[in-house]
Each structure stands twice: as structure tokens, then as C-alpha cells.
Amino acid sequence: MLVYVDNNATTCVAREVFEAMVPFLTDQYGNPSSAHPFGGSASKIIVSSRENLAELLGCDADELIFTSCGTESDSTAILSALATQQNRRKIVTTAVEHPAVLKVCKRLQQQGYRVEYLPVDKHGRLNLADVDNAIDDETALVSVMWANNEIGNVYPVEMIAEIAHARGALFHTDAVQAVGKVKIDLSSTAIDFLSLSGHKLHAPKGVGALYVRRFTPYWSFLTGGHQERGQRAGTENVASIAGLGMAALLARENMEVEQTYVKGLRDRMEAGLLATCPDPAVNGDVEHRLPNTSSICFKYIEGEAILLRLYQAGGICASSGSACTSGSLEPSHVLRAMGLDYRMLHGSIRFSFSRYNTEQDVDVILEKTPPIIKALREMSPFGH
Amino acid sequence: MWDYTEKVMDHFLNPRNVGAIANPDAVGEVGNIVCGDAMKLYLKVDPKTKTIQDAKFQTFGCASAIASASALTELLKGKTLEEASRLTNQDIANFLGELPEEKMHCSVMGSEAFQAAMKNLAKSRPDWNVPVIEVVEEGEDRIVCHCFDVTEAEIRNVIRSNHLTTVEQVTYYTKAGGGCGGCKDEIQLILDDILGKASPKSGADGTTVPLTNLQKIALIQDVFDSIIRDGLKADGGDAELVDIAGDTVMVRLTGKCAGCASALQTLKHWVEAKLREKVSAAINVVEVK
Numbered sequence: 001m002l003v004y005v006d007n008n009a010t011t012c013v014a015r016e017v018f019e020a021m022v023p024f025l026t027d028q029y030g031n032p033s034s035a036h037p038f039g040g041s042a043s044k045i046i047v048s049s050r051e052n053l054a055e056l057l058g059c060d061a062d063e064l065i066f067t068s069c070g071t072e073s074d075s076t077a078i079l080s081a082l083a084t085q086q087n088r089r090k091i092v093t094t095a096v097e098h099p100a101v102l103k104v105c106k107r108l109q110q111q112g113y114r115v116e117y118l119p120v121d122k123h124g125r126l127n128l129a130d131v132d133n134a135i136d137d138e139t140a141l142v143s144v145m146w147a148n149n150e151i152g153n154v155y156p157v158e159m160i161a162e163i164a165h166a167r168g169a170l171f172h173t174d175a176v177q178a179v180g181k182v183k184i185d186l187s188s189t190a191i192d193f194l195s196l197s198g199h200k201l202h203a204p205k206g207v208g209a210l211y212v213r214r215f216t217p218y219w220s221f222l223t224g225g226h227q228e229r230g231q232r233a234g235t236e237n238v239a240s241i242a243g244l245g246m247a248a249l250l251a252r253e254n255m256e257v258e259q260t261y262v263k264g265l266r267d268r269m270e271a272g273l274l275a276t277c278p279d280p281a282v283n284g285d286v287e288h289r290l291p292n293t294s295s296i297c298f299k300y301i302e303g304e305a306i307l308l309r310l311y312q313a314g315g316i317c318a319s320s321g322s323a324c325t326s327g328s329l330e331p332s333h334v335l336r337a338m339g340l341d342y343r344m345l346h347g348s349i350r351f352s353f354s355r356y357n358t359e360q361d362v363d364v365i366l367e368k369t370p371p372i373i374k375a376l377r378e379m380s381p382f383g384h
Numbered sequence: 385m386w387d388y389t390e391k392v393m394d395h396f397l398n399p400r401n402v403g404a405i406a407n408p409d410a411v412g413e414v415g416n417i418v419c420g421d422a423m424k425l426y427l428k429v430d431p432k433t434k435t436i437q438d439a440k441f442q443t444f445g446c447a448s449a450i451a452s453a454s455a456l457t458e459l460l461k462g463k464t465l466e467e468a469s470r471l472t473n474q475d476i477a478n479f480l481g482e483l484p485e486e487k488m489h490c491s492v493m494g495s496e497a498f499q500a501a502m503k504n505l506a507k508s509r510p511d512w513n514v515p516v517i518e519v520v521e522e523g524e525d526r527i528v529c530h531c532f533d534v535t536e537a538e539i540r541n542v543i544r545s546n547h548l549t550t551v552e553q554v555t556y557y558t559k560a561g562g563g564c565g566g567c568k569d570e571i572q573l574i575l576d577d578i579l580g581k582a583s584p585k586s587g588a589d590g591t592t593v594p595l596t597n598l599q600k601i602a603l604i605q606d607v608f609d610s611i612i613r614d615g616l617k618a619d620g621g622d623a624e625l626v627d628i629a630g631d632t633v634m635v636r637l638t639g640k641c642a643g644c645a646s647a648l649q650t651l652k653h654w655v656e657a658k659l660r661e662k663v664s665a666a667i668n669v670v671e672v673k
Contacts (some may be wrong), residue, residue: 027452110648304446305396312397323420323489324446324531327557329532329562342418346444353574379402379450381442382417 001315003079006292009319010354013243014202020246021204032236033227042238049245053209056248057194058185065210065232066241068227070197071100071178073210074143076173076221076232077193078104078373079365081141082113084217088140088169090114092131095154095337096124097145100195101174102333105143114138118196123285124153124338131160139169146178146194150321150334150350152293154182160309161190168214176200176208177256179259180251181290192216197233198240200353205245207240257355261290265353265362270294272366275375279383283335292353293319297335297344301376306349309376313370321348343382388447389481395451400458401440412501414493419532420558421445423453425497427460429505430528432644434465434512439582441497448483448490455479456494465505469515472545473557488557492542494525494598528570531563539571543578551575569668600630607662608633624627624657633659636673647671 023041032038032046046066046110054061061251065072068278073242078091078101091105096116105115116134118126126144147154172193172304178184181200186194194211198204212218212231224233262347274280279299303322310316330336330347333353338346351365377383388396405426415422421444427609428438439457443450455476460468475493482570483491499516506514524537542557543547551571555561561568608625616622622639635655639648648671656669 051440112647300417300444302445302449305450308393308396308447312393322446324448329559346417346420379399379442380444381413381422382444 001364003292003314003316003357003364005116005351005353005357006317006319006353007279007357008152010199011202012355013204014247014250014277016250017203017243017246019241021243024242026320031384032270033225041118042236043185045238045242045245046236049241049248051253052245052252053248056179056184056252057196057211058187059211060214062229063211065212065228066236066244067207067208067210067232067235068206068237070098070174070195070200071208071220073129073193073195073197073208074098074100074172074174075104076210077212078108078141078143079196080171080217080219080220082108082210083219086191087142088138089134090116091115091143092139092143092169093120093143094118094125094126096120096150096153096332096334097143097147098149098174098176098244099143101143102253103296118144119381120337122338122340124148124151124283125285125288126155126160128159128163130158131313132163132319134165135164135169137167139164139167141170141172143172143174145185146173146175147182147290148334149177149283150332151295152177152290152352153285154178154288154290157191157384158189165190177290177293180247183255183264185199186211186213198244198247201247202356203244203252204241205241207237207244209244228296254355258291262353262355262357265359266292266294266351267366269351269353269362270296270360272362276366276370276376278369280373282340283340283348293350294352295348295350297340298347298373298376299343300380301347301373303347303349305376309372310349310365310368313372314364316365316368319350319352321350322346386484386487387450388451391479391481392483394449395454395480396447399450399453399454401438401461402442403440404442405438405440410501410505412497412499412504414496414500415445416533418442421449421493423449423493425456425499425501426454427501427505431512432532436460436463436465436468445490445493446487448487449481449493450474452490452494453497456498460498465502465512465514468498469502470494473542474546478589485553486556488546488648489559491497492557496538505511528574529558529567531561532559532627534558534560536574540578543575549575549579549654566668572664572667595664602630602665604633604659604667607659609660612658615654615658616650621650626672630666633667633669634672635669637671 014035028041030042032039032043042193050061050064109115144155144157146157146158157173170192174195176197179196192213196209198207222230222233281297283295303320304324307320321335322330323331335345405428408511409429410427412425424442430437439460441453441457461530473495476491476494501514506516525535528536548554551568554571561571624636626634626636635670647660651669659667
């Protein structure tokens with residue numbers, strides 16, 4: 001049995017997506033750049049995928065560049081903003097960004113750029129006054145994620161983009177967790193760059209996209225061939241782009257389902273665990289949160305132990321912000337930035353749903369989790 | 385996902401000897417909840433035969449921490465204090481088949497909990513002649529890694545008993561250096577000392593007489609104003625000595641050096657190297673902007 005509730009890590013490839021990809025992995029293997037008609041079907045699917053994705057995001061197709069992943073999109077946006085505004089040498093971002101943004105910023109600091117990391121409160125929320133204070137005339141880019149991968153907080157990026165523009169800075173958002181889960185309409189915002197990743201919305205791994213607003217100055221990270229109108233060199237990953245196009249179409253059709261069905265699963269599970277487990281606490285801003293994500297801390301016990309027992313007991317796949325699961329020795333930077341109580345910090349579990357989860361999945365989680373939490377609590381030297 | 389052996393998974397999913405012992409003869413406690421793992425070991429010892437009759441544990445930690453504690457109690461039960469005193473963290477790892485190297489600190493936590501219990505026993509039963517290996521030398525109880533509260537003595541013990549040769553390994557076995565990473569240079573010095581490459585306690589000209597704080601500050605100031613600033617000026621740069629706290633020297637690069645892409649290299653490979661050569665091998669230079 002498999003109860004997969006780790007959809008913020010990656011998602012299953014939708015059946016329709018897989019089928020949309022197969023022709024380009026078999027008969028239609030042409031290169032979209034070729035002059036002969038055999039490459040033509042590959043170039044047509046890239047056009048239609050771009051249009052599907054543009055419809056999902058409320059932008060124009062020519063404002064989208066296909067990339068290899070969310071990380072490439074993030075790096076491209078950040079480095080582009082610095083390369084096109086060499087008189088501005090400061091970046092404003094948040095303490096809770098994904099490493100795809102944070103590590104780039106750390107590296108830029110070593111190269112002499114100034115970076116300001118906005119703090120968050122105990123619910124992971126930003127203070128707009130801090131944002132306003134941090135952005136100055138030196139600021140090239142403000143980068144704030146649309147939604148946080150660990151706690152699911154949704155940030156007021158449209159508003160922050162306006163603040164950034166008022167100071168002449170560009171605005172980027174890492175929307176890897178938001179695209180497909182919450183409604184996005186870029187036509188009504190001041191956002192300059194938006195990063196997304198295919199495998200978070202039922203497309204395969206290895207494909208992503210970057211939105212670059214029309215008239216926003218742009219510098220290409222990968223240079224070489226003329227692909228993507230010279231904005232991103234490298235032969236297109238045609239099959240995966242076909243998959244991402246189909247995934248975007250499905251995401252648009254299912255947008256309501258995220259807010260109703262998926263949210264319903266999440267809420268029933270969360271309420272059930274809070275009622276049956278000792279000392280639980282929900283992490284994040286429950287008023288402004290992705291509909292699929294629930295991050296819960298269990299006091300006095302450790303996340304990896306919980307996860308491995310969940311998998312053993314019911315095939316439940318979730319994730320944890322504890323140090324032991326991350327391969328580092330420090331717990332999640334997000335939970336630490338929130339100043340979480342150290343008795344809770346190591347016992348956080350993230351459950352993240354998708355429209356492919358079932359009510360039965362929730363039943364299994366509600367049945368298997370409380371005894372595991374209680375057993376580990378009894379084993380712990382703390383909390384007695 | 386860690387690659388745990390079947391035996392690790394067995395001892396994690398079905399841990400032996402969980403719980404507390406009422407009226408134990410000894411208790412050993414290590415770790416703390418802030419650092420992410422902790423263990424409490426309880427022992428019951430037969431006063432006649434000095435044999436460990438019962439061992440129980442409580443552990444806060446990951447799968448391998450729980451498995452290591454379970455393994456430890458199984459290893460201890462039935463052993464005389466004399467036999468048990470030879471137990472090392474490697475015995476725990478061997479009992480479990482294997483632990484991922486990054487998780488060896490879990491086995492070290494087990495052996496440290498046992499050492500703590502033996503010390504506790506030696507105190508409460510002074511007439512028993514409990515074999516306690518006192519490994520801490522003067523000055524070695526100072527904390528090297530502040531993120532995880534690891535002392536120099538703990539680092540030295542683990543390096544010796546596990547034949548470690550790299551800073552990364554020391555982090556795997558003790559967690560030291562796994563947080564902010566600020567103590568990695570210091571761990572390297574301890575390694576160098578044990579492996580016979582250098583002595584962190586010896587001063588500039590091979591003397592082993594430690595400098596007083598005042599002498600050290602004066603020497604740093606002197607080396608800084610002469611050799612270091614002259615060297616930097618030759619390249620159009622300069623530097624300012626901002627402050628000195630213990631062995632940490634805070635430096636602000638100015639002139640051409642400020643904002644230079646290789647500023648960090650300059651600080652670590654030149655400024656720090658010079659100060660280590662002239663003042664003390666323990667010097668750590670940090671940049672202040």
C-alpha cells in the first residue's frame with residue numbers, strides 16, 4: 001500500500017501527461033530547430049505547450065521561456081536582474097526562500113553584492129513594513145516566494161511587486177509551489193519574473209519555465225544556440241515540454257478541485273491528527289496557506305523516526321523538517337526562521353496532498369499516526 | 385533516505401529495553417533536545433558479581449539513535465563492569481551491522497551515555513572501584529562546537545578511537561562543525577595535532593609557553609601593522625584591525641581589497657596564515673564589513 005502525501009516534494013506524472021509525451025520519445029524525435037518538416041511537429045508542440053502554460057498563468061505565450069527546472073529559472077531571474085542593472089548591487093529576499101534562491105544569494109554576497117533577508121514572525125509571515133524599509137535605490141531585485149514549500153504560507157507577492165517597482169527594483173517570485181495549486185493571473189500584476197517547475201504539477205522532472213514580463217530587461221543565463229528566441233540556449237526537452245503543456249491544461253481544469261476536494265482532504269486529516277495526537281501544533285499561517293499543505297509539529301520526538309514508522313505502518317510517504325532527514329545536522333531553516341520552540345523543532349512532519357489522493361488515504365493516516373506518535377513519546381526522555 | 389541495515393531497522397522498529405529502571409544503580413545522560421538527540425541510560429548492577437543485570441534507555445532522536453541505544457543495552461546486559469568498560473562506539477555500530485558514516489554520531493552518543501553512567505556509578509559506589517576512563521586533560525573540556533556543544537575532549541576521543549583523519553568525519557561522528565561551520569578550522573588543528581602535523585599549543589617560535597591575553601593582543605597588533613598591512617598596501621589595498629576576541633581576529637578590508645572577489649581568499653590564505661605563523665595556530669580571522 002502506498003499513501004503518497006509528499007506532493008510538495010514531487011508529484012506523480014498524470015496519465016494524460018505521459019500520453020502527451022510518448023510520441024516525442026518514440027516516432028517524432030525530430031529537432032524543432034531543423035529546417036525539414038520532420039522537426040516541425042516538435043516545434044508545433046512547443047508552441048501549443050507555451051500557449052497552455054500562458055493560459056494557466058494569465059500571461060502571453062511569448063513571455064515564457066522553457067527551462068530545465070525551477071532552480072534554473074530562479075538563477076536565471078536573479079542573475080539577469082543584476083546583469084541588466086549594474087549600478088544596483090543589492091538583493092532583498094526572505095529568510096524562508098528555497099535554497100535555489102538562498103544559496104545563489106549567499107554566493108552573490110561572497111562576490112560583494114549586498115543581500116537583505118527579510119525575517120518572518122512565528123507563523124512564518126512577512127511584515128510589509130520590513131519589505132518597504134529594506135528596498136532602497138540600490139536594490140536591483142526583490143525575490144519573494146509565492147508559496148512556501150515547507151509550511152505552505154502564501155505571501156502577498158502582488159503587493160510586494162508594487163512596492164519593489166515604486167523603488168525602481170525588479171521583482172521575482174519563486175512560484176514553484178503555487179503554480180497549479182492557487183489561481184495566478186500575471187496580467188494584473190507588476191511581477192517581472194516567475195519561476196515554476198513541471199514536476200510539482202504532475203509533469204515530469206527536468207522541465208521548468210521562467211516568466212519574464214514584456215519589457216523587463218533580460219540577460220540570458222545559458223547562451224549558445226538560438227532556442228527560445230535566443231533567451232535560453234540548448235536543444236528543447238521536447239517530450240517534457242509537451243508534458244508540461246498538458247499538465248498546465250489539466251491544472252487549469254482542476255483549479256476548483258484544489259480549493260474544494262484537495263483542501264477538504266487536508267483539512268479532515270489535520271483536524272483528525274490535532275484531535276488524536278498528544279501536543280500537536282500546526283506550523284504556518286493557516287489563514288493564508290496552500291490548500292494542499294499541512295505542517296504539524298509533534299513535541300519531544302524526532303521527525304525521521306516518525307517518517308520511517310509511518311512508512312512501515314501504512315506506506316505513508318510524508319516529509320520532515322528535522323535535521324536527520326535533510327542530510328544536514330540542522331533542522332529546517334524555515335522553522336528556525338520562525339523561531340519555533342526547540343521542543344517542537346525536530347518533530348515537524350509535512351503532509352502535502354494532490355488531487356490524486358483519496359479519502360481512504362486520509363483514513364489510513366488518521367489510523368496509523370496517533371499510535372506512532374504515542375509510542376515515540378513514551379520512548380523519549382522528555383515530556384513525562 | 386538513509387540506507388539502514390535490516391538490523392538497524394529491526395532495533396528501530398522493535399527497540400529492546402525501552403523505558404526507565406526504578407531505583408537504578410546508575411544513570412547516564414547525554415545530548416539535549418536543542419541539538420536534536422538525547423539519551424538517558426539506566427543500569428542495574430549486581431553488587432556481588434559487579435555484573436550489569438539490567439539496562440534500559442530513553443531516547444529522543446532519529447531511527448539510528450534509537451537503534452544505537454537499543455543495541456547498547458543489549459551489549460551491556462550480562463557483562464561485568466570490567467568487560468563493559470572496554471565498550472566503544474564501534475562495538476555499537478558493529479552490533480548493528482553498519483551505520484551510515486554520517487550517522488556515526490548516534491553510536492558515539494551511545495558510548496558517551498555509557499561513560500556518563502559509569503562516572504555516575506563511580507560517584508555513588510566509591511567502594512566498587514568502578515573502571516572509569518578519565519580522558520579529559522586540562523583545558524580539553526572547553527567547547528569547540530557551540531552549535532552542538534561539543535568539547536575538545538569529545539573530539540579528541542572520537543578521533544583517536546575511530547582513527548579519523550578528516551574534519552568531515554569528525555562532523556559525522558560528533559556533529560561538531562555541522563551547524564554554522566565556524567569551528568571547522570579548529571577541528572582541523574586538533575586533527576593536525578593528533579596526527580602529528582602541528583601543535584596548536586605551540587607558539588610562534590616553537591615555545592610552549594602560552595602567551596597572556598595582553599601579550600597575544602600586542603603581538604597580533606604588531607604583526608598586523610607591519611607585515612599584513614604592508615603586504616596588502618603593495619597590492620593597492622589595506623585593512624583595519626577591528627577587534628580581537630579570544631583567538632578570533634576581526635578584520636575589515638579597505639582600499640582595493642574591499643569588495644574584491646577574492647577578499648575571502650586573501651583573509652583566509654594570507655592574513656590568517658600569517659597570524660597563525662607569527663602568533664598562534666589557533667587564530668581564526670573573520671571579515672567585518
